[in-house]
Amino acid sequence: MDGITISRGFRSRRQEQTPKNRLPPGQYVTTDFPVLSAGPTPQIKLEDWTFALQLGGSLLGKWNWAEFEALPQTTIKTDIHCVTKWSKLDTTWQGVTFDDLLQAVGLTEPPAPYIMAHCDGGYSTNVPVADLIGSQGMIATRYEGLPIPPAHGGPARLLVPHLYFWKSAKWIRRLRFMEKDQRGFWESFGYHNYGDPWKEQRYDGD
């Protein structure tokens, strides 16, 4: 506790105890599902929705909604952690894993070490490919068995639950492979480039 300022009279008001191995440092558990977005929620019609996989400027694969829904589906139950301090336990998501996307375009190996996720509304975020393979990342289209509500990123959002939740970009439309890492939207505004909640990598330099 060296050098730490004690706040007089402050004490925990938590009713239930969350196991330490479920809650990263500085987080608290919520049962709500708060929304944080930099702009208006895009209203996307499913008939206009497409999803593309790109390498630099070239197209590796592109799906419309029906084609995307026909890809192999995976369901995962996971905890999610927002950089604004809330965590939500045991959330269930369904979608197409990054591994299955690669397979769908006939790739056995990822063609580059980084991706930039591009979204409706101009949002973007960067993630190392090593954090997506091995069923770690998916394009999710269902939350708790239902279509993802637009405010929570529907029709489809990236899901990389072991990183802070801004990396799980809402309204995703494109994954672009990159040879060199580049910063996405929040990463360009002082947020951490990688965002490991267990290392409390909230902001640059953490």
Place this chain on the structure above:
Amino acid sequence: MTVTETAAQPVRRLKWQPAQVREIVVETYRVKSLLLHVANWQGHLSGQHVDIRLTAEDGYQAQRSYSIASPPEGESLTLTVERVDNGEVSPYLVDDLRAGDQFELRGPIGGYFVWTAAMGGPLYLIAGGSGIVPLMAMLRHRDRRNGRAPALLLYSSRSLEDVIYREELDMMARGDPDLRVIHTLSRKQPEGWIGRRGRIDKALLAETCFPPEQNPKIFVCGSTPFVEDVSRFLVELGHDPLTIKTERFGPSGGQAS
């Protein structure tokens, strides 16, 4: 939304630093402003927030984010906090904290939901409840400049007693022909209230807003349903979604609890 993919600023860690409460201002029956002394505050922009960390005697810690209410020119870093019933941190900050008490803080954080006088206007601010706080930092910043950009604040509160910064906003607007402040009271209006009633709807936005052709800088802040509604109406009224910057205070999101 401007998307930047180039490497940003050089990395400097945001360090936790002690903040001492210099003065507490009662804003409403559930909202207080904390005027802080932070020894080496590096400065901030209007619209940014800070993280605060409270440590109990037994070592228990809690962190939350709060918007900065003071402008960059302010002499005291000021946070305005609303008591969220059943919250863990805000009831302590609003009910228990006294002048002289300390907690830790780091920041400033956020570079998108920000307005500087250099960005120009017109400035179009739409607040719901305590969503006024970061927008007030923008108005206070604007108020301290010469050649003020035209500005409009549309501010929805539950009742007159819930209006934060009421006198200061009145004074600002009285002395400034380029600033309009429009209050609407959504749940309860005092007798003789001649102002607006009800929630901010599309008609009120259509009637009051700067037209899209004037390229207003739009900032919307409030609860999630408030921001969802207002930003959708603005898009329907022809504003480019990329010109609308939003900040949502979730029911138990970092900003509000």
